[in-house]
Amino acid sequence: MNPLLSAEQAVLGAVLLDPDQLSHLDWLAPDHFYRPVHKALFGALRKLRNDGHPALSADGPLPLSWLTDAVDEAGLYVRGLTAVYAHTLIQECPRTEHAPVYGRMVLEGAIHRTIAQHAIRLHQAARADAVQGEVEGALRTADVLDGVLTDLARSWGTDPRPVAPTGAPTAASAVPPPVHTDQVAEDERFLLAVLTEQPGAMDEVAAWLRPGDFADPAHGRLYRCLSALHHRGEPIDRITLLWEAQRRGLLADGTLSSEQLTxxxxxxxxxxxxxxxxxxxxxTLTRTAAASARAVRALAEDEALGPGRLINHALHALGLLAEVRTRWAIANGGPTPKLKTSVPSAGDPHPARVRAARARSTPHSAASPPTPSSPAPAPAAARPPSRGHP
Known part of the structure; x- marks a missing residue:
């Protein structure tokens, strides 16, 4: 049994049995349903309600026209929907008053699907930019994903804030070195040569280029040696670089040879x-965008993650891209971009809608016992039995 399919059937069956349940599901949209037939049927039921269907004001048993008219309206958008399937939906609903809870399950499934779909788009945009030598497509798609996560957080009723999952990788290890092209390796070798042979070249890149930006780990470790020399204010040439590489163990562990450095x-x-x-x-920006997209998609495909944790973990995964993006803006002399994941919006949903989306009922407080006017003990029948006594 698929829990999400059962939840979609149950919420539709509840509305078919009791149209008043729609008033508790205003936060649920047809697009939140996975199956097209369910999406069309829920949209039809809402349309009949908004149009003032006679069944809503009828006295006595619910007229059959509520079901048949909903099937006819939904049949304008999908094929194969019959009244028989509508009766099947009714049979799959255990309790009509649980419709908000079933709707919350549907919304939770929609959040997982939406995040996974946008993560796939980000990965595709990053791969396309890597081939074309651009970054604009990946950055735009990352902005869209960030906005989607923020909107989903508010729909669910939680604050959007990046939270690292348990055992999250560090920034240095989160981006695995992919299969880099010959052009990327050539650019890295040329850059290292320029930094070694041109006096003052490190001043041009030291503020925004990091060792982890190199696709080849050996090139990254060599750049770390150059950064160390530059930080200490020591002269940089092939001899001092070779000495620093030896001091850091690059020659001993086989990362680099003196011939390769030459x-x-x-x-x-x-x-x-x-x-x-x-x-x-x-x-590195396109590689990081692709890695962030893979991390977000893996989170979205984890059905054990609740929507709140999923959204916040996904925002954390996008943080790696935000850090590289900030340095990219510095390198190009533009304004530093800032993600708006935690900025509240003036259009936040009403608290009542948030409570409905969560479908968490507020228990009624038990009536307080009357305060006795005198210290006389209560009758024996009203006194709870003491522990350890019959």
Whole structure:
């Protein structure tokens, strides 16, 4: 039995049996249903309610026209829907008064699907940008995903805030080194050569380029050596770089050989460190966008995650991209972008709608016993039995 399918059938069956349940489901939309036939039928039921169907004001038993008219209206948008299936939906509803809870289950499934779909789009946009040497498509799609997460959080009734899942990877290990193209590797070698041979070249990239931006881990460790020399104010050339690489164990652990370092330095071409650095940054931005998309999709496909945790974990996964995006803006001299995931909106839903979306009923408080006017003990029949006595 599919829990989500059962929830969709149950909420529709509840509304078919009791149209008044629609007043408790104003926060539920037809698009929240997964099956097209359920989506069309729920939209038809809401339309009949909004049009003032006679069944809503009828006295006595619910007229059969409520069911048949809903089936006819939904049949304008989908095929194969019959009154027989509508009766099946009614049979699948255990209790009509539980409709808000069934609707919450439908909304939860819709949140998982929506996040997964937008994560797939982000991954596709990042891969396309990587091939075309651009970043605009990935950045726009990431903005859309960020806005969708914020809207879903408010629909669910929670505050959108990034929260790291248990055992979340660090920023350095969250982006696995993908299969990089020869062009990316060549850009990294040229950049390292320029940084080594051109005096003052590190000043152009030190503020925004990081070792983790290199697709080749060996290139990243070599750039770390250059950054260390630059930070200490020591001169940079092929000899000092070779010495720093030896001190950091790059020659001993086989990461790099002196011949490989010499080949990188000899491969310098006329160019700007800033220009090559921005090419490396562009590559890491698309890689990070793809990695964030994969992480968000994996979260969305985890059915054990509640919507609140899913949304906040997904926002945390997007934070890795936000950090790279900030440095990309610095490298290009533009304004620093800021995500608006935690900024409240003036159009927040009414608290009553939030409570309905959560479908968490408020228990009635038990009536307080009357205060006795005298210290006389209560009758024996009203006194609860003491523990340990018959």
């Amino acid at each position: 080949a990188i330095c000899d491969g310098m071409v006329p160019g700007s460190a800033d220009w090559f650095g921005r090419r490396v940054m562009r590559s």
